[in-house]
Amino acid sequence: MSDKVTDPTDAPLYPIREVSRLTGVNSVTLRAWERRYGLIQPQRTPKGHRLYARDDIERIEQILQWLNRGVPVSQVRELLDQPAAVEAPDPIAGDWSSQRQQLSAALEAYDMARLDALFNQCMALYPVATCLNELLKPWVETLEEHWNEQLGATLQQRTLEAFLRTRIGTRLYHANQINQGGTLLISRLPDDAGNLWELLVALAASQAGYRVRLYDTALPINEMPLAAERLKVDALLLCSGQAERAELMRRQLPRLAEQLDVVLGLCGPVARIRAAELADSQVAILGDDPLQAITRLSPLLQH
Structure with a gap:
C-alpha cells in the first residue's frame, strides 16, 4: 500500500514518515525546520497531519546541500529565497567552530545541562551526517589533541564518554527496532x-x-x-x-x-x-x- 496521498490537482502528497525515508531527514528535524525557521510549509489534512508535495521534497534536498557546505540552518532561508544560485558567504563556516567552542566550554565547566542542550539542539536541527562531519568528529579530534597536554584530561574524557554513551546509546536502541540493514x-x-x-x-x-x-x-x-x-x-x-x-x-x-x-x-x-x-x-x-x-x-x- 502506497503512502502517497493525492490532492484535487492529482499531484502526489507524502506524509512525513515517507518524506523522512526519501530524504534521510528525521521527522523531528523536519518539524523544527518548519516551526523555528519557516524553511518548509507543508499542507495539512483536516486532522492536522503534514503532507508534503514534490516541491517540498526538492526544497528539503536544497536545504541539505547548503547544510553540507557548512551553512548554519539559521541562514539557509535567505539563500533558498534568492532567485539564482549563490556561493555560501565565507563567514558562515565559523558557525560550526562557534558551536564546537560552546561544547568545549560546557565540558570544561562540567555543565552537563548546557552540554545536553547543545547536543540535542544540533541533533534536532541537522541531519546526523552533518552533525558528525561538522561538529562531533572535528570536536573529538581537537579534544584529543588538547588532552595529550592537559591536567585533568582523563576526567574530561571519561565525562564526555559517559555523556555520549548515554545519548548515542539511546538512539541506537530505538534505531535497532526499525533499521533493516x-x-x-x-x-x-x-x-x-x-x-x-x-x-x-x-x-x-x-x-x-x-x-x-x-x-x-x-x-x-x-x-x-x-x-x-x-x-x-x-x-x-x-x-x-x-x-x-x-x-x-x-x-x-x-x-x-x-x-x-x-x-x-x-x-x-x-x-x-x-x-x-x-x-x-x-x-x-x-x-x-x-x-x-x-x-x-x-x-x-x-x-
Whole structure:
C-alpha cells in the first residue's frame, strides 16, 4: 500500500514518515525546520497531519546541500529565497567552530545541562551526517589533541564518554527496532583507553540503517570469531584512536580476518596510521572518517 496521498490537482502528497525515508531527514528535524525557521510549509489534512508535495521534497534536498557546505540552518532561508544560485558567504563556516567552542566550554565547566542542550539542539536541527562531519568528529579530534597536554584530561574524557554513551546509546536502541540493514558488532581495540571513536562509528552506522551491537570494553581477540557467530553479525568493526601494538596489527588482526566468515573492518585514526601494514591482509581498511567508513563497508557486505 502506497503512502502517497493525492490532492484535487492529482499531484502526489507524502506524509512525513515517507518524506523522512526519501530524504534521510528525521521527522523531528523536519518539524523544527518548519516551526523555528519557516524553511518548509507543508499542507495539512483536516486532522492536522503534514503532507508534503514534490516541491517540498526538492526544497528539503536544497536545504541539505547548503547544510553540507557548512551553512548554519539559521541562514539557509535567505539563500533558498534568492532567485539564482549563490556561493555560501565565507563567514558562515565559523558557525560550526562557534558551536564546537560552546561544547568545549560546557565540558570544561562540567555543565552537563548546557552540554545536553547543545547536543540535542544540533541533533534536532541537522541531519546526523552533518552533525558528525561538522561538529562531533572535528570536536573529538581537537579534544584529543588538547588532552595529550592537559591536567585533568582523563576526567574530561571519561565525562564526555559517559555523556555520549548515554545519548548515542539511546538512539541506537530505538534505531535497532526499525533499521533493516545488516547487524554490525562494533568494539574498540585494547590500546584505546576510551570509546569515543567507536561511538562515532556506531552513530554513523545506525544513521545508515544498520543494526548496531556496541561494546564498551575491548573484546579479547580470540573470542571475536565466537562473538561474530553467536551474535549473527554481518561485519565486525574495530575502532581505535591509537596506533595500537605492532604485534596486533601485523599478526593478530590479519589472522583474525582469515578466521572470520564476515567482514573485519578497521576504523578510526588507527586505520590511517596502520593502512600500509595491513594493505595485503583481508582486513578492510575503512578509514578514520565514520561516515566514509560506513560507506566503504556497504559494498563489502554485498559480496
